[in-house]
Amino acid sequence: MTDTPGEPLPRQRRHTLFFLEVIREFSPVFLDTEVDMTRVLAHRAAALESTGVRYATTAYVLRAAGRVLAAHPDANAAIRGGVGRPRIARYPFVNGKLALDRTLDGRRVVLGSVVPDLHTAELPAVQAHLDRVRDGDPDRLEDFEGIRKLHRLPWPEGRRTFRQAAGSLALRPHLTGTFSVSSLGHRAVDSFHSVGGTTTTFGVGRILDRPVARGGEITVAPVLRLSLAFDHRAIDGAEAADVLTEVKEALESV
Template sequence: MTEVRSTEELPGRPLPRERHHTLFFLEVIRDFSPVFLDTEVDMGRVLAHRAAAAAGPEAVHYARTAYVLHAAGRVLARHPDANAAVQGGLLRPRIAHYPFVNGKLALDRTLNGRRVVLGTVLPGLQDSGLPEIQAHLDRVRSSDPATSAEFDGVRKLHGLPWSEGRRRFRHAARSLALRPHLTGTFSVTSLGHRAVDSFHSVGGTTTTFGVGRIVDRPVVRDGEITVAPVMRLSLTFDHRAIDGAEAADVLTEVKEALEGL
């Protein structure tokens, strides 16, 4: 018979270094005041464009997140208050508005044998085309996180003692000058490759888009019920920077951009 040990006898051990950056990040975003919205997007035109690109002479395979990054980059360029970052608490808060739109995409990667979340920042999305965005994603996804220059900063952070790594991360994340290059001016995260319809995440930015799976659902078109490929798209926004009305505008405009591709 197997002996059952009391949980009081189980010794703890240090958290793996590969998870240090996640804990540092979770501590920093405690300053945020998140509010959650969501909508449904008819992805028919996106899927048609994706299929045509894959079957074309160059056989480009676009990720769904590439379309969201492309649409959101242009929408946020029209909403400077949403393309901003807040620093400080209630005593002396400061806000920075950025003349560029940088998007961070969360990636599920394996580093030193451990499954972790890593982020890549795509700069200048207000002017970037879909091919340029997809090329960036392909380059990052095909690289080895253990050697890629893209994740050099994360690896250096893991090599530092806990207190020093925490201090450096907090300094960079709370700097209004450094933050858009570390976390972007907005974020996109996706769990749509699995059976996840919708979810909300705080990406360390004023707006974070959550991408769910695409499922055939009944919709009404021209007064008639039909079936369409529908994706749930969520938006988490920092209430310190913008209010619900503008956040609703941003989410609606991204939805319209995807449906009107």
Template sequence: MSDAPEAGAPLPRQRRHTLFFLEVIRDFSPVFLDTEVDMSRVLAHRASAQESGGVRYSTTSYVLRAAGRVLAKHPDANAAVSGGPLRPRIAHYPFVNGKVALDRVLDGRRVVLGTIVPDVHEAELPAIQAHLARIRDGDPERLPEFEGVRKLHRAGWTEGRRAFRKAAHSLALRPHLNGTFAVTSLGHRAVDSFHSVGGTTTTFGVGRVLDRPVVRDGRIVVAPVLRLSLAFDHRVIDGAEAADVLTEVKEALESV
């Protein structure tokens, strides 16, 4: 007798929100860019902050802060489209909310959850890091930020799918549920770079920081380098503006 699992076993409820999300983002038209960021000044700033105040800022916090300020200067990139190909509608937002993807355990199963860091165009590093730390250290089965996900898991498949799609297609709700841009990081593992569509017009992919050869003043030296990617929705902006956004985020990180 085979010990193989029965074919067609029901999908775990804890993965429903991920499948609903992947269904919604089929409407996106993603294009992918990437660059390398010299993280010398970020690492120096982080070391100084940890030594003086005992706070260790994550790479994600620096990217959120930099991207929030850059996108505030690019309102066309801080926007969202809805309505399909026949009657598309676009919304431009006067604030910048960053979504961060998190690797958490919910109801005994490892899942991806997202948290919204509000107003990152104005927020400073301590506030951004405090938000991420609270979500990272809190219990996802109790945190109010994840009540919507827990409710989807409790609902029936059809009811949950309908509710998710309704919220995702609302241009008014989207920046509060999904952010106006997203950051996802796999830099804690041996991942140099990757591209991800986060359900927002721009999504930054953060790999690991690794010592690499770079050229400074005509000389080859070793520096800590981050490979930073950007996926952008071509329905909303074109490549030239996306390239501007990625370049300005790179420059902001290199001038911390």
């Protein structure tokens, strides 16, 4: 039997492979919780009626996580290196990277867009950023020019360039954020866990009516399953649990 010859990987997927190689250094641990989204959905409906703007679930998560991480500097950090001589940088600002399902140069890929200053940004500014990168043309948007340049480079040079950028603690919060959010809630996905190249990564599933206990009674409420992957090199489980709980509380008190 002869081997199937196969074909080269599409160049549009190079950045994903380079990214997966870099995050092998991570030591991820996974947590999850359930969020009662009653107040978020009420706020979204009111905003749509009064302003015509429909806020995405991820906009609420980005804003809530930005506020929470500003109070947890060890979680709003990046670490480089393993057990040898690791270095850590803590940032005075909070930038959130959102993973986007887009078509670039004719091929469906994952692209990341960094929403800046989420420690102070309000919901309209967050949504305006999301609308711009979701509605704009990835083949033209300046946000993705770095990825397009990376795809044009020869494989070894592109790999080296990506690793150099990812290894810079000064560049990393502007390229990959200080935390990440990834959502698959547009499909029948209840929960999932992913590593976004940051110390904390939130995974957003779908909102589904589920039974919840309120005041000693069982009722039905819209529930979001929210996960958190954290890099154990930077923080421990107790602080990660604090972060996830505080994001849950922020969403439930919108």
